[in-house]
Amino acid sequence: MSTERTDQDRDWWRGCVIYQIYPRSFQDANADGIGDLRGIVERMPYLASLGVDAIWISPFYTSPMKDFGYDVSDFCDVDPIFGTLADFDAVVAAAHEHGLRVMIDLVLSHTSDQHAWFTSSRAAREGPHADWYVWSDPRPDGTPPNNWLSIFGGPAWHWEPRREQYFLHNFLTSQPDLNLHSEAVQSALLGVMRFWLDRGVQGFRLDTVNFYFCDRELRDNPPLPPEQRNAILAPSVNPYNYQSHIHSKNQPENLDFLARLRRLLDEYPGATSLGEIGDAQRGLELIGLYTTGTRHLHMCYAFEFLAQEPLSAARVAEVLYKADHLARDGWVTWAFSNHDVMRHASRWGLSPAAQRLCATLLLCLPGSACLYQGEELGLGQADLAFEDIQDPYGKEFWPEYKGRDGCRTPMVWTGTERNGGFTEGDPWLPISQEHLRHAVDIQESEPGAILHHYRRALAFRAAHPALRSGRLDGVYVYGDVLHFRTATEAETLYCAFNMSDTPSTHNLPTGDWEIIGQELGAVSMSRDGMLHMGPWQVCIARQANAPLPEGVPEGH
Known part of the structure; x- marks a missing residue:
């Protein structure tokens, strides 16, 4: 890929299609049962053959893997299960050789409790990282400072005896929230971004981008009326749905930090940002707020089409009307599936014909789009036994909610092999036998397969600018x-x-x-x-x- 950047190169993200890779489950190159960066290099010709513009790689950083990489213990290194920094450089080189850009998942709202910053911060109330996380004294009766809840269930506060204070965790107790009210924390996170930009990364998918700041005064969240509750972010059995999270996220200070982030990206022509808006009530409103103009994020996606609600004509029109009203001058990225939700073929009970229509619809919506690995094969949700579940979310709420592993099972490349060509070892999650019938090699030889439909739809979109930026x-x-x-x-x-x-x-x-x-x-x-x-x-x-x-x- 040429290093010279035209205006078109800088604006490549407008109307782009991004293919999400969940690296644990994409391709295992060293037979340990876990996908890795070298596996992504091996499959780069396939990725290029689809006709997408960029790949987004879910976290591969050093991590204890309690939340499978979304609990980072070192932002500037590769976890050994995925390879090395040299392997990552090989991914970037191979992608560029095939005309693809590389985006990486960046988790800036929290770290692992094994990160060196947190180890220092939890040790004492004084020190270089003492205020790098959200700490609070208990109430007089020893209970947490407010009523905030964790998405993963229970209170969002955990007691630390060394400081005799609580720390905030919007997710697992092992994922303490960073205090972005601290200028030092902001600068450190921007330094992480610069590290990867200097290695050739051309964009970031920003995890839970609206969780970066919480209310300085730590005020209680009010209850959410029952008629407004939904299970887009959390299963219906989770009390998280009972609150209006007006103080624990979506704070106005976020805009100032996003402006700093954008100024950094603007130093690297063509670098882009895709924010994940985790909010069941205000998703499209926040997209408009975060992406309008040129001061904040380039694009965001919300959860409207990742929800359980069936995809009817009326539902799509409702979302499009709402997007036009709330994010008219912003930039929406559409997605039907990702690593956190049931695959849409199963979620909406789609027939093969309906799956094709949904693929065409997604790729005809102006804006940008994300495809999730295996979506192009028409894969449904894998059905796993409880003993096979790895996801802590699934273990917490089983059996009413079976977690996210059903959409994270390995890619199927070869239908005749026991492990679908994913690994020569024992896969970290079982290979779905139903998925084997949809393997890449089988579909490559069938002109009518949905894989070819995705390729045709992607080529059609590329040929018509009105579908990308109309x-x-x-x-x-x-x-x-x-x-x-x-x-x-x-x-x-x-x-x-x-x-x-x-x-x-x-x-x-x-x-x-x-x-x-x-x-x-x-x-x-x-x-x-x-x-x-x-x-x-x-x-x-x-x-x-x-x-x-x-x-x-x-x-x-």
């Missing part, structure tokens, strides 16, 4: 069919998606339209001039040089 307009629902238009100065596209098992007949909008997208199974206009859409069928039509009328808002 202005969204005309969103409406008729029956079970979702309609919208998206436009650039060069073209306007009309997209319709029949999101049901029932055939539907429609007119095209007024104008001179060319039906395109037949390679995606798109319907053609019949002799009577109508669109006769079969179940789970799409229609895509194009007008050249027909921008949207004056007054249509920019953004998404």
